[in-house]
Amino acid sequence: MPKEHDRRQELEAWLKDNVLIIPEPKVVTLYYFDIDWSDWSGRFRVKFDDFELDDSLALRMENTGRPMFLFPMFTSPLGVPASFSSISITPNTVRAINEALRRTLPRLKPLGRSRDTGIEITSYSAIGERLSKREIEEAKLLVVEGYSVSVSVENL
Numbered sequence: 001m002p003k004e005h006d007r008r009q010e011l012e013a014w015l016k017d018n019v020l021i022i023p024e025p026k027v028v029t030l031y032y033f034d035i036d037w038s039d040w041s042g043r044f045r046v047k048f049d050d051f052e053l054d055d056s057l058a059l060r061m062e063n064t065g066r067p068m069f070l071f072p073m074f075t076s077p078l079g080v081p082a083s084f085s086s087i088s089i090t091p092n093t094v095r096a097i098n099e100a101l102r103r104t105l106p107r108l109k110p111l112g113r114s115r116d117t118g119i120e121i122t123s124y125s126a127i128g129e130r131l132s133k134r135e136i137e138e139a140k141l142l143v144v145e146g147y148s149v150s151v152s153v154e155n156l
Contacts, residue, residue, distance in 0.1 A: 011080050018074065021088045024153060025049040028096040030104065031148035035059065037140060040067075040108065040127060046097065053087070059101070063123075065108035065130065067101040096151040103149050104142065106135045 025048035034056075035042035043056035058070040071085040089097075108130040109121050121130060128136070 007078070007080070011078055014078055015074075015084055018077070019084070019086060019088050022048050022051070022053075022090075022093065024090040024093055025051070025096075026154060027150050027152055028093060028100060029148055029150040030097065030100045032056075033059075033104070033143045033147060035143060037136075038127065040105065044069075048089075048093070055086070057097075061108055063111045065110040067098075067105045069097055069101065092153050092156060095156045096153045099156065100149045100151045103151070104147075105139055106131060 027049055029047040030044050031047065032045040033042065034044070040059075040061050042059045044059055045056055046053050055072045057072075060068050060070065062068045071087045073083045074086050075083045077084065108127070111121050111123060113120050119129070
């Protein structure tokens with residue numbers, strides 16, 4: 001038991017030294033989107049006030065059809081069979097990033113049986129089955145080179 005306890009303490013110390021903790025900013029800005037429009041996934045950069053994160057955040061769509069983001073991860077640090085986020089932010093900062101994504105990308109029809117059509121929507125369904133052509137085109141016209149979106153954390 002002592003060895004396991006020592007390993008846990010060693011991991012906690014390593015994470016404390018290596019996880020980037022970002023204090024709550026006033027404004028969050030998302031920019032430099034690189035989106036694969038075939039499955040609405042990709043990456044984007046983020047700035048917390050004037051601090052620019054070196055790494056990009058991953059962009060995916062949740063089963064609910066809403067956009068979500070993923071931090072870069074540490075995979076099996078010190079041989080521990082688990083992954084840990086390399087960045088820590090406040091819950092309000094998470095809400096600000098999610099709000100910026102919602103302002104950028106429309107919500108897809110969620111996975112499951114569509115109430116409108118009765119057709120089963122799966123993760124393999126084409127984007128055209130989950131979003132109207134107009135919504136697809138509007139998103140592509142919005143998210144072009146140079147696009148950015150900022151959200152005030154204080155106003156959430």
